[in-house]
Amino acid sequence: xxxxxxxxxxxxxxxxxxxxxxxxxxxxxxxxxxxxxxxxxxxxxxxxxxxxxxxxxxxxxxxxxxxxxxxxxxxxxxxxxxxxxxxxxxxxxxxxxxxxxxxxxxxxxxxxxxxxxxxxxxxxxxxxxxxxxxxxxxxxxxxxxxxxxxxxxxxxxxxxxxxxxxxxxxxxxxxxxxxxxxxxxxxxxxxxxxxxxxxxx
Amino acid sequence: xxxxxxxxxxxxxxxxxxxxxxxxxxxxxxxxxxxxxxxxxxxxxxxxxxxxxxxxxxxxxxxxxxxxxxxxxxxxxxxxxxxxxxxxxxxxxxxxxxxxxxxxxxxxxxxxxxxxxxxxxxxxxxxxxxxxxxxxxxxxxxxxxxxxxxxxxxxxxxxxxxxxxxxxxxxxxxxxxxxxxxxxxxxxxxxxxxxxxxxxx
Numbered sequence: 594x595x596x597x598x599x600x601x602x603x604x605x606x607x608x609x610x611x612x613x614x615x616x617x618x619x620x621x622x623x624x625x626x627x628x629x630x631x632x633x634x635x636x637x638x639x640x641x642x643x644x645x646x647x648x649x650x651x652x653x654x655x656x657x658x659x660x661x662x663x664x665x666x667x668x669x670x671x672x673x674x675x676x677x678x679x680x681x682x683x684x685x686x687x688x689x690x691x692x693x694x695x696x697x698x699x700x701x702x703x704x705x706x707x708x709x710x711x712x713x714x715x716x717x718x719x720x721x722x723x724x725x726x727x728x729x730x731x732x733x734x735x736x737x738x739x740x741x742x743x744x745x746x747x748x749x750x751x752x753x754x755x756x757x758x759x760x761x762x763x764x765x766x767x768x769x770x771x772x773x774x775x776x777x778x779x780x781x782x783x784x785x786x787x788x789x790x791x792x793x794x
Numbered sequence: 795x796x797x798x799x800x801x802x803x804x805x806x807x808x809x810x811x812x813x814x815x816x817x818x819x820x821x822x823x824x825x826x827x828x829x830x831x832x833x834x835x836x837x838x839x840x841x842x843x844x845x846x847x848x849x850x851x852x853x854x855x856x857x858x859x860x861x862x863x864x865x866x867x868x869x870x871x872x873x874x875x876x877x878x879x880x881x882x883x884x885x886x887x888x889x890x891x892x893x894x895x896x897x898x899x900x901x902x903x904x905x906x907x908x909x910x911x912x913x914x915x916x917x918x919x920x921x922x923x924x925x926x927x928x929x930x931x932x933x934x935x936x937x938x939x940x941x942x943x944x945x946x947x948x949x950x951x952x953x954x955x956x957x958x959x960x961x962x963x964x965x966x967x968x969x970x971x972x973x974x975x976x977x978x979x980x981x982x983x984x985x986x987x988x989x990x991x992x993x994x995x
Contacts, residue, residue, distance in 0.1 A: 706968075755961065
């Protein structure tokens, strides 16, 4: 790895936590310099503007999340129900570690960018659509294989899971109380099991 | 109304939309001066710091929301099920008008303040708890009156409604697509109706 690549990666990793706790508007380039311990020249060489850095950081956070989900799906095996339950379990075992220091990067970036930062909003919307497709496709496969009832609406199920988890995450982080997430995940598990044509063992 | 009171109210009303679209960190006191058209002295006389202004604006937004909910409850009448369905309908008919310009003030302030602004976070958490109690008490009354099954968990139901709606609101605003909210509200209506001991007409 060249020095420039090393620096780039270090800036992204360190700034991901800054953006996700303080927000995009609440993080200055001076904060980035201080947190990375790098010289101004090195940082601006990699990222000419804060916007460039914000996009790189967001993409990195999303890749980290998708990797977490992939790992869960791998462990879960081929059945759609197990994959959906494994997805829910990622949030049952959420630790305050990357990329979740400061909460969900998609939720945080969505709230901050939706009215104020179109350049970031487009990227966050893209990530959310990717996430909807990921879950929607699992449900679709479940229907095709005869696991889930044909009356199941894949998009509705994907949106229910995402909205429920993100809303509960906001409550948990604000109240410093895990109860709303525990209750939401239990509710979602029930909804997922109810998709099955045959009772789940 | 004195000039000072008038100014105070004008500053709060105008800044409520600024904070709710650009965020607390993304709004400067210069933005406030520009948007209100008032002199620096008049603004600082009412609000010595941006923190003072942020708290006043948040309290105002929450009062506006609670008034909206109260109106819905009044129209709904005495039955708990009608009150819960009326609450859900507030979000079905949401317009981009105060206090919802820029989305839900509680959600926006929660995400921005949870790690970065403890002075605001405490106030937002208090508002969220008030909201949980409001819905939880409606469910409790429904149980006491024999409308809802005794096995109903009022806190779980309140949290499910709040988390579901807030998560869906994030998706709707980010994607500029009302579908996730429509689907979530339909889901919540089903959950609310399922609480009833007797089928609802």
